[in-house]
Amino acid sequence: MNAKCLRLALMGESLVDEAALAILVEAVLGRSFIQVQPGLRARGWPSVLQILPAVARHLHFNTDADALVVLVDADDTEPHGAHHEVPGYFHPRCRLCQLRAVFRRATRHLPPARGRDRMLRAVGLAVPAAEAWYLCGNDETVGEAAWVAGRVTGRAPYTRRELKARVYGTERPNLAQAVVGATAAARRHARDPGRLEHDFPGFAALATDLRSWQFKLSEAESSCIPA
Numbered sequence: 001m002n003a004k005c006l007r008l009a010l011m012g013e014s015l016v017d018e019a020a021l022a023i024l025v026e027a028v029l030g031r032s033f034i035q036v037q038p039g040l041r042a043r044g045w046p047s048v049l050q051i052l053p054a055v056a057r058h059l060h061f062n063t064d065a066d067a068l069v070v071l072v073d074a075d076d077t078e079p080h081g082a083h084h085e086v087p088g089y090f091h092p093r094c095r096l097c098q099l100r101a102v103f104r105r106a107t108r109h110l111p112p113a114r115g116r117d118r119m120l121r122a123v124g125l126a127v128p129a130a131e132a133w134y135l136c137g138n139d140e141t142v143g144e145a146a147w148v149a150g151r152v153t154g155r156a157p158y159t160r161r162e163l164k165a166r167v168y169g170t171e172r173p174n175l176a177q178a179v180v181g182a183t184a185a186a187r188r189h190a191r192d193p194g195r196l197e198h199d200f201p202g203f204a205a206l207a208t209d210l211r212s213w214q215f216k217l218s219e220a221e222s223s224c225i226p227a
Contacts, residue, residue, distance in 0.1 A: 124206030
């Protein structure tokens with residue numbers, strides 16, 4: 001039996017999204033994992049972008065994390081399109097493109113550490129916010145295509161506040177309410193992530209990153225339980 005369990009660090013704009021992200025990542029990978037603390041906590045998009053280099057270096061040198069998984073909201077910025085996946089392409093207003101570039105710069109010249117050459121990464125972009133993912137399959141008016149079409153016409157199909165109200169029953173949920181709503185939605189998607197992947201290319205990009213690890217993490221057990 002392999003001795004090494006999969007160890008991942010998760011970073012989002014809030015504890016709520018990180019709780020849901022853990023469920024979605026496990027569903028896509030088809031295996032459990034041990035969660036490694038990133039060392040610093042982010043609160044909102046600017047914070048994620050600012051601390052990502054420090055988090056990547058901390059995880060590389062001071063932990064045995066195999067990879068870092070990051071999730072952010074697009075808000076009103078550029079969604080991550082299929083053409084963004086062309087090698088060498090970079091969109092300055094796409095947050096997913098930005099995070100990939102920052103991670104690449106932060107880790108490119110790091111020497112091997114903790115028994116590995118480098119740490120892997122996966123990035124997801126919720127358009128316009130994670131609450132849209134949580135509504136996927138339960139509200140047919142919500143989807144990344146609808147939001148993109150609204151950007152073109154200048155008439156958004158819904159607001160981020162409306163998304164919160166639909167998920168949590170209020171535009172201003174407390175932490176407990178938000179965690180319950182987000183994780184319930186994530187567990188529903190975990191039974192079949194295909195719909196979420198189809199309706200939200202920003203989730204599909206995350207899933208593609210995660211699946212690319214299957215060959216790179218051949219030493220990891222398919223199931224592991226924290227001690």
